[in-house]
Amino acid sequence: MTAHTDTTTAEELENILAAADAASADWAQRTAAERAGALVAIADALDAAAPELVPVAQEETNLPTARLNGELKRTTFQLRLFAEMLADGGYLDARIDHGDAAWPMGARPDIRRVLEPLGPVLVFAASNFPFAFSVLGGDTCSALAAGCSVVVKVHSGHPRLSAAVGRIATDALREAGAPEGLLALVYGTQGGRDALLDPRIKAGAFTGSIPGGRALFDLANSRPEPIPFYGELGSVNPVFVTEAAAAARGPEIVSEFVASFTMGAGQFCTKPGILLVPEASSMVAELSEASRPAPAMLLNERIQSGYTASLEELLKHDAVAPLGGTEDILAFPPAPALSVTTASALLADPEGLITECFGPSALVASYQSEEELLAVARILDGQLTATIQGEDTDAVAPELVRVLAGKAGRVLWNQWPTGVSVTYAQQHGGPYPATTAPTSTSVGTASISRFLRPVAYQGLPAHLLPGALRDENPLGIPQRVNGALAI
Amino acid sequence: MTAHTDTTTAEELENILAAADAASADWAQRTAAERAGALVAIADALDAAAPELVPVAQEETNLPTARLNGELKRTTFQLRLFAEMLADGGYLDARIDHGDAAWPMGARPDIRRVLEPLGPVLVFAASNFPFAFSVLGGDTCSALAAGCSVVVKVHSGHPRLSAAVGRIATDALREAGAPEGLLALVYGTQGGRDALLDPRIKAGAFTGSIPGGRALFDLANSRPEPIPFYGELGSVNPVFVTEAAAAARGPEIVSEFVASFTMGAGQFCTKPGILLVPEASSMVAELSEASRPAPAMLLNERIQSGYTASLEELLKHDAVAPLGGTEDILAFPPAPALSVTTASALLADPEGLITECFGPSALVASYQSEEELLAVARILDGQLTATIQGEDTDAVAPELVRVLAGKAGRVLWNQWPTGVSVTYAQQHGGPYPATTAPTSTSVGTASISRFLRPVAYQGLPAHLLPGALRDENPLGIPQRVNGALAI
Numbered sequence: 001m002t003a004h005t006d007t008t009t010a011e012e013l014e015n016i017l018a019a020a021d022a023a024s025a026d027w028a029q030r031t032a033a034e035r036a037g038a039l040v041a042i043a044d045a046l047d048a049a050a051p052e053l054v055p056v057a058q059e060e061t062n063l064p065t066a067r068l069n070g071e072l073k074r075t076t077f078q079l080r081l082f083a084e085m086l087a088d089g090g091y092l093d094a095r096i097d098h099g100d101a102a103w104p105m106g107a108r109p110d111i112r113r114v115l116e117p118l119g120p121v122l123v124f125a126a127s128n129f130p131f132a133f134s135v136l137g138g139d140t141c142s143a144l145a146a147g148c149s150v151v152v153k154v155h156s157g158h159p160r161l162s163a164a165v166g167r168i169a170t171d172a173l174r175e176a177g178a179p180e181g182l183l184a185l186v187y188g189t190q191g192g193r194d195a196l197l198d199p200r201i202k203a204g205a206f207t208g209s210i211p212g213g214r215a216l217f218d219l220a221n222s223r224p225e226p227i228p229f230y231g232e233l234g235s236v237n238p239v240f241v242t243e244a245a246a247a248a249r250g251p252e253i254v255s256e257f258v259a260s261f262t263m264g265a266g267q268f269c270t271k272p273g274i275l276l277v278p279e280a281s282s283m284v285a286e287l288s289e290a291s292r293p294a295p296a297m298l299l300n301e302r303i304q305s306g307y308t309a310s311l312e313e314l315l316k317h318d319a320v321a322p323l324g325g326t327e328d329i330l331a332f333p334p335a336p337a338l339s340v341t342t343a344s345a346l347l348a349d350p351e352g353l354i355t356e357c358f359g360p361s362a363l364v365a366s367y368q369s370e371e372e373l374l375a376v377a378r379i380l381d382g383q384l385t386a387t388i389q390g391e392d393t394d395a396v397a398p399e400l401v402r403v404l405a406g407k408a409g410r411v412l413w414n415q416w417p418t419g420v421s422v423t424y425a426q427q428h429g430g431p432y433p434a435t436t437a438p439t440s441t442s443v444g445t446a447s448i449s450r451f452l453r454p455v456a457y458q459g460l461p462a463h464l465l466p467g468a469l470r471d472e473n474p475l476g477i478p479q480r481v482n483g484a485l486a487i
Numbered sequence: 488m489t490a491h492t493d494t495t496t497a498e499e500l501e502n503i504l505a506a507a508d509a510a511s512a513d514w515a516q517r518t519a520a521e522r523a524g525a526l527v528a529i530a531d532a533l534d535a536a537a538p539e540l541v542p543v544a545q546e547e548t549n550l551p552t553a554r555l556n557g558e559l560k561r562t563t564f565q566l567r568l569f570a571e572m573l574a575d576g577g578y579l580d581a582r583i584d585h586g587d588a589a590w591p592m593g594a595r596p597d598i599r600r601v602l603e604p605l606g607p608v609l610v611f612a613a614s615n616f617p618f619a620f621s622v623l624g625g626d627t628c629s630a631l632a633a634g635c636s637v638v639v640k641v642h643s644g645h646p647r648l649s650a651a652v653g654r655i656a657t658d659a660l661r662e663a664g665a666p667e668g669l670l671a672l673v674y675g676t677q678g679g680r681d682a683l684l685d686p687r688i689k690a691g692a693f694t695g696s697i698p699g700g701r702a703l704f705d706l707a708n709s710r711p712e713p714i715p716f717y718g719e720l721g722s723v724n725p726v727f728v729t730e731a732a733a734a735a736r737g738p739e740i741v742s743e744f745v746a747s748f749t750m751g752a753g754q755f756c757t758k759p760g761i762l763l764v765p766e767a768s769s770m771v772a773e774l775s776e777a778s779r780p781a782p783a784m785l786l787n788e789r790i791q792s793g794y795t796a797s798l799e800e801l802l803k804h805d806a807v808a809p810l811g812g813t814e815d816i817l818a819f820p821p822a823p824a825l826s827v828t829t830a831s832a833l834l835a836d837p838e839g840l841i842t843e844c845f846g847p848s849a850l851v852a853s854y855q856s857e858e859e860l861l862a863v864a865r866i867l868d869g870q871l872t873a874t875i876q877g878e879d880t881d882a883v884a885p886e887l888v889r890v891l892a893g894k895a896g897r898v899l900w901n902q903w904p905t906g907v908s909v910t911y912a913q914q915h916g917g918p919y920p921a922t923t924a925p926t927s928t929s930v931g932t933a934s935i936s937r938f939l940r941p942v943a944y945q946g947l948p949a950h951l952l953p954g955a956l957r958d959e960n961p962l963g964i965p966q967r968v969n970g971a972l973a974i
Contacts, residue, residue: 029889070593077592090972095912095933105564105909106557109902113912113933116892118925202918221708225869225919228926382712392948401944401951402516405603410943413951415596422592424970425582425600427943431689432712438605438940439715445970446582446600446941453925454933456897456914457888461879464888464900478972483911483932485577485965487972 005159007188013195016151019181020120021200024149026179028117032475035145036083038176042136043076043083045172046165053164057130060158062297067264068131075131078138078422082145085445089477091115093454094468096481110459112469115452117147118228119202122195124216125155125162126207127299128267134158135165135185138422138442139205139230139450146451149182151201153192157300196220203451206231207269207442210356210433217436230450231436232429234356235384236273237417240373240400244391245414246281253389254286257362258293260416262336265296266360267303270385270417273356276343276373279366287338287364288323295333298359304332307359311337314363317352319345323364336360343367343376350379370396374403382431382438383408385417409434409441492646494675500682503638506668507607508687511636513666515604519962522632523570525663529623530563530570532659533652540651544617547645549784554751555618562618565625565909569632572932576964578602580941581955583968597946599956602939604634605715606689609682611703612642612649613694614786615754621645622652622672625909625929626692626717626937633938636669638688640679644787683707690938693718694756694929697843697920704923717937718923719916721843722871723760724904727860727887731878732901733768740876741773744849745780747903749823752783753847754790757872757904760843763830763860766853774825774851775810782820785846791819794846798824801850804839806832810851823847830854830863837866857883861890869918869925870895872904896921896928 008016027035046053050072057068085091092115099110121143126133133139135152143150154162166185173182186195196204196219204220204227206213213231220229241253261272277283298304308330314320320341322329329337343365346353353363367373377400380386386408390397404411409430420428426444429435441447457465467474478487495503514522533540541555548555572578579602587595608630613620620626622639630637641649653672660669673682683691683706691707691714693700700718707716728740748759764770785791795817801807806828809816816824830852833840840850854860864887867873873895877884891898896917907915913931916922928934944952954961965974 025893074592080591084970088970088972090967093933097910097912103908103910104567105561106906108908108910111897111908111910111912111914113914113931119893217713218708221705226704226923227919228924392950397951401947405942405944406512406606409941410598410945411947412945413947415946419593421590421595421598423584423590423595423598424967425584425598425943427598427600427941429941431940432714436713437715439936441941444600446580449926453918454896454914454916454928455892456912457892458897458899459902460888460898460900463879464884480577480911483571483575485575485972485974487974 008186008191016184020149023179023181024120028147032086036086038178039079039083041172041176042169043079045168056161071131094479113456114468121148121203122201124153124206127157130158133207135162142447143451148451153186204229210234233433235434237385238274239272239387241277242390242394243278245389246278260418261362262360263418275364292336295335297333310357340364343372377403380407382434384430384434385410387412495673495678503671507636510666510668511607515634519573523573525665526566526570528659528663529656530566532655543648558618581966600943601955603942608635608690609688611640611693614644617645620694622649629934630938635938691716697721720920722921724872725761726759726874728764729877729881730765732876733765747905748849750905762851779823782822784820797844827851830859864890867894869921871917871921872897874899
């Protein structure tokens, strides 16, 4: 397979943006069925190309073949799920208010409101999910479903895979009758920045580090016309083990935790990075002795050096000690690493200790009382997830759930945060620095809202109204009519 | 009536923010019925205080008593409408995915998602609606309904009214059992800026000028933890009169337009600031001769001097001439002013000519063809509204509606943009610079979404779940269960 993966030139970028702009206007007018058909066509083409794509992904990311096959399946499932959602139409939030002379604040005109596509979207691909958060990942899928064109800034970690996915998807889109330029790829940091500043781009989406994401967020907001920027940045995904849970299921929790923080060599945004356990329990000892998986290659050398640097930094902290040997945890590839501290140390220096370390390591913190457990929950920054390992009878649970729901996009009970299912109710987001947009999600069907904006039509004759807003409901979608939902 | 309207000190601000933070945690846990009861209690108290409040508002804003009575009615209607919406519960977007071992991407856990309050909200009051976009205006109403506490930065144009409304509302909230500190007022620019930068504030909302709003938007985004900032800034609200409409209803359109752009002395964010008419029609002549209302006082001297400065600037433009005399249009109070230019001049210098002039003036632009009309629509910046005066048979209408829906939050047909009804389907927003948040609205029941963020609960036992997410649906609200909406 050969593909163009050189840095995009300014002239190429101009052509890409002009085509994306034209394609967006066309695509926004297509029916839900046409958009759904195109999404399914991409999914079919990618599934068929798995034998070609997975080996390239493996070469470029060091991820195992089984994981990559699963990730590709997730990616194409997501495309088909969004196609189904388009037929349902509930995401349009269609509202019809008939004119009403008796409206208490004064006669009401006929007003109808529906969500419409924002326009061309720029998606910055992530390193750690070469399929599911990359060229045809969640943001691209939801933007295309919403009726937007998409320009993807390719991640430098897997350029050949990106080119291949882009080519296969573009061919499938052409075959399905989608406009030329609906999906395009940009290579190189400068091209990504230039595209983000271009007035034709109407939203940005990003998955990656806090410094990188914040820089792009700031850039998007610095534009003469600022645009929505959906950045998913960092999260330590703390896990709170109650005293009762430690007593009832300590060893089970230990082995599940080790499996979760080492999954994908710890290169998941939902990796549980901090585990709080009762000091009075034997969990720290059990964690020290628990068997850990073999060393696994990280995505690339840049990730490896970032990982070892942040782990070395953590181990320099006065309140932190390695849990188990340190011989090979900084090796290449690194053995999974556990460190240990106390909850009171977390409370004393949250900035120094409660930080994301991207890779196969986690910090265990012992607490003296469940009051201290709550205190740690209260000082957290925004998180993608927060997990409780508890028992139904735990007195601390209601308050802990309440506090964590204020901090995290997803609160888990007796489960583990890695492995984010694509469903209708999924929420992958959270207050800053988990994301720059706490009111939205990047996984699950609700993510389509990122790329939609409401438009109201007042007094329009039926023939000028979008189908979603006509009285006879030709699309057969849920409509809120005079305030009451009708399905 | 006496009230404290001095600049808020740093110590007072600290007390206000600490109380707002505590109140927010409490209020978020209250039932929908409790929140609704408090909103209705405020509405009742404000209605009862109309004889006290309206004269103060009149003194401070120069607005006529009838208008102020109507605005207060709108404000209390809005509080009651939001109370009703709380009972419906559809705004929570409750989603329940039951665990499903056969989920195609792999076994799905039980995940449930609902919208929860963001936390304390800072609302910057507007000058031009001393009731409806001020202390108890739309943003305060939707934030309180959402379950957030509210700190209002009082507008310097009506401090005594603000203090009185704040006192009455605070008393009503206390009476209704709401937590102390749920609603508080801040006086002075510095206090507003300091509050916006405080980490306890989780969202900002603003209605006012482009420079003022952009400065606050930039400040909100500069925080270590950036927060959603909902700014409603500027809009010229263009009106497009088709050739057929001019021929069929020219004189009617002229008189309706004059009534709309002079309503409230032109001090509405939805004032139609530009009217496009066919050169071949007699509409320019009719506009020149149309009778205009008598001069009316503007809100205050600062508004008056800003108005005359921007009107003088416009009249200096080579392509602009006054339409009718100029004798008294810059006087105090000013007579309503019309100016005239051409659509080709708008196309040649959009930045110089398509600008908001806050006050009783509008620009009439004659066009040579409906192709030129479309060309003007295509170069517009974001708008709150765009209006078409057309006939059902207009060939240009479908494309004009499509282009304008991409530019404006609300598209009107044969109606006028002033007088924004509070309804379920209302949309008051639009792409920048109309607002800084094109995906939201500041009027209508959908505005509650501004102050909510999604939280998913995975694997929680029923007793730890919010009522909105329980299988037995104790709140009787719409739930999306396994992807299908059930009401």
